Amino acid sequence: MTNLPRIISITAALCLGLGAIAQAQTLKKYITPDGKTVYSDTPVPGAKEVGEIKAQPMLDPSSRSQAQDTANKEAQDVKAVDKRLEDRAAQSKRVAAAEEKLEEAKRTLDDGKEPLPGERIGTASGQSRLNDEYWTRQKANQRAVDDAQKALDAARATK
Numbered sequence: 607m608t609n610l611p612r613i614i615s616i617t618a619a620l621c622l623g624l625g626a627i628a629q630a631q632t633l634k635k636y637i638t639p640d641g642k643t644v645y646s647d648t649p650v651p652g653a654k655e656v657g658e659i660k661a662q663p664m665l666d667p668s669s670r671s672q673a674q675d676t677a678n679k680e681a682q683d684v685k686a687v688d689k690r691l692e693d694r695a696a697q698s699k700r701v702a703a704a705e706e707k708l709e710e711a712k713r714t715l716d717d718g719k720e721p722l723p724g725e726r727i728g729t730a731s732g733q734s735r736l737n738d739e740y741w742t743r744q745k746a747n748q749r750a751v752d753d754a755q756k757a758l759d760a761a762r763a764t765k
Contacts, residue, residue, distance in 0.1 A: 632658055635657040636654065636655055637654050700764070715751050721736055722740070
């Protein structure tokens with residue numbers, strides 16, 4: 607059991623070494639007399655050679671690290687774009703919610719113009735007038751509209 611990590615390491619090293627050797631070889635494409643296509647690095651008896659597939663050159667370590675650096679930078683750029691898109695989506699939701707609150711406050715203000723029962727008081731001349739409860743309610747409704755407008759302006763200004 608104690609040799610297992612060592613055996614795995616040796617096997618991995620051999621696989622990597624053989625992979626590098628295999629990568630350096632050129633494969634040839636052959637067509638057999640019965641029409642089958644065969645790829646091989648050694649001549650196929652009775653087959654006709656019709657092409658060659660050259661192995662890609664191995665990257666030197668500096669090129670590999672440059673490619674890795676470029677890939678890392680591009681991944682960071684993608685993350686930054688994703689973050690900006692998420693921020694914009696959240697901003698749009700905040701603005702939409704603030705617009706809805708403003709519309710609701712305006713509806714409440716418009717619907718509240720009509721006096722409620724108990725908001726009129728009789729006068730000595732037999733007429734009636736609006737009492738302080740009505741005006742307090744109207745001021746509160748107007749204040750709600752003003753606050754909703756400020757919140758909407760703040761949501762739109764946030765970037």
